[in-house]
Every structure is written in C-alpha cells, then in structure tokens.
Amino acid sequence: MTGSAAIDGTPIFSQLDLVLTPHSWTCLLGASGVGKSTVLRLFAGLAEGITFNGSLSKPGCVAMMAQQDLLMPWLSVMDNVLLGASLRGERADKPRARDRLEQVGLADHADKLPAALSGGQRQRVALARTLMEDRAVVLLDEPFSALDALTRAQMQELTAELLAGRTVLLVTHDPNEAARLGQTILIMTPTGLVDIAAPTSPIPRDIHAADVLRAQADLFDHLRRPT
Numbered sequence: 001m002t003g004s005a006a007i008d009g010t011p012i013f014s015q016l017d018l019v020l021t022p023h024s025w026t027c028l029l030g031a032s033g034v035g036k037s038t039v040l041r042l043f044a045g046l047a048e049g050i051t052f053n054g055s056l057s058k059p060g061c062v063a064m065m066a067q068q069d070l071l072m073p074w075l076s077v078m079d080n081v082l083l084g085a086s087l088r089g090e091r092a093d094k095p096r097a098r099d100r101l102e103q104v105g106l107a108d109h110a111d112k113l114p115a116a117l118s119g120g121q122r123q124r125v126a127l128a129r130t131l132m133e134d135r136a137v138v139l140l141d142e143p144f145s146a147l148d149a150l151t152r153a154q155m156q157e158l159t160a161e162l163l164a165g166r167t168v169l170l171v172t173h174d175p176n177e178a179a180r181l182g183q184t185i186l187i188m189t190p191t192g193l194v195d196i197a198a199p200t201s202p203i204p205r206d207i208h209a210a211d212v213l214r215a216q217a218d219l220f221d222h223l224r225r226p227t
C-alpha cells in the first residue's frame with residue numbers, strides 16, 4: 001500500500017508506504033487514532049467511507065478480526081464460529097469449529113448466546129471464528145486486547161501455531177506482543193512508518209527471552225519518542 005487516506009474530507013494518513021512480507025507476521029503499532037484500523041480496512045476491501053489515493057495491491061480473500069467482536073447476538077457461540085461458512089452457503093465443519101472452541105478454552109460455552117459471555121470470552125469466540133477461516137492473508141486488529149495476561153500469552157501462542165506460514169498483519173498496542181510475534185515491527189506515525197528491528201528468533205518467542213525484552217524496551221522508547 002502506498003498512498004494517503006481521508007475520511008469525510010479529513011486526512012487520516014499521507015504517503016504511507018507499507019509492504020507486507022509474505023508468509024510472515026507484520027506488527028503495526030502507533031498512537032490511538034493514527035489510522036491503523038483504517039489500513040486494515042483498506043487491505044480487507046472494507047473501505048466504505050474512506051477516500052484512498054495511491055496504489056494498493058489487494059491481497060484477495062482475507063480473514064479479518066475487527067476490534068469489535070461483531071458476534072451475531074441471536075446466534076449461539078458455535079453458530080457464530082460457523083458464520084463464515086454459513087454466509088458463503090458452505091457445509092458447516094462442526095468438528096473443526098469444536099476444535100477451535102476447545103483451543104480457545106470455550107468448549108463448554110458452545111450453546112450459549114454471546115450475551116451470556118464475558119468480554120474476554122466474546123473476544124475468544126471472535127478469534128475462534130477467524131481461525132476457522134483458511135486464508136493466506138489474515139488481518140488481526142487488537143485480537144487479544146480484552147484478555148487477562150495468562151490467557152493472552154496462550155492465545156498468542158495458539159494463533160502463531162495455527163497461522164504458521166500465513167501472511168499476518170497484527171495491529172497491537174502491546175510492545176511485548178509485538179516483540180513476541182513480529183517478524184517485521186512497524187510504528188505508524190502521522191509522518192509515516194518507523195521500522196523497528198525485530199528479533200530474528202522463530203515465533204512465538206518466549207516472553208522472557210533476552211531478544212524479546214530488548215525489542216520490547218526499544219519499542220517502548222520509540223513509542224514515547226516516535227521521531
């Protein structure tokens with residue numbers, strides 16, 4: 001993606017130059033409101049209301065997990081996980097959906113409605129739904145933000161395992177998450193992207209690994225003084 005974007009005539013970003021490395025995780029951080037979700041929406045082709053000037057290679061069919069869980073309130077947890085197949089008129093792969101629910105720790109909640117779940121449980125249903133999809137490109141907008149620290153670490157590891165080999169763009173506010181999962185780490189600022197040296201060890205990296213702690217500290221310093 002190279003170009004600028006505006007919403008309702010208000011500039012969101014200008015001359016952004018973002019290349020996703022295939023088969024690898026790119027983590028995108030940056031201050032609230034800088035335009036990270038707008039970038040994801042453009043890549044996903046959900047650009048309603050956004051005016052984009054520039055060139056954009058759309059990655060084809062993507063899986064996307066938005067910041068809001070977007071669960072259908074009238075569908076059970078299981079049917080929410082099967083929603084993609086249902087909307088495409090495909091056969092429901094219930095064993096795979098049960099596996100995903102088991103993996104996110106919600107096997108016992110399959111028959112409940114979303115209203116009966118906590119915020120973190122709802123976010124894990126949305127994660128399970130995203131991980132149901134078999135897509136080469138996956139866009140994740142703060143997918144672990146509502147989770148407690150331990151569950152967050154477990155879901156990071158699960159997601160890295162299930163999306164191995166995919167091209168992933170992860171928006172996060174968490175420097176530790178970016179240091180664990182990022183193979184490219186970028187900070188979005190009003191004047192463009194800042195490339196932060198990512199650890200080179202395989203992902204998901206150990207939370208306590210020296211290279212993770214170094215990258216996390218480096219990122220935190222850049223977020224404080226992005227220029």
Ligand SMILES: Nc1ncnc2c1ncn2[C@@H]1O[C@H](COP(=O)(O)OP(=O)(O)OP(=O)(O)O)[C@@H](O)[C@H]1O
Pocket residue numbers: 007008012030031032033034035036037038039049067
């Ligand atoms: N529907 C909309 N109408 C008008 N302005 C919008 C709309 N959606 C987003 N914006 C504006 O676009 C800018 C970028 O929003 P975006 O959601 O992309 O930021 P973000 O970096 O993802 O923020 P956050 O980290 O808080 O999620 C913000 O200033 C926001 O106010």
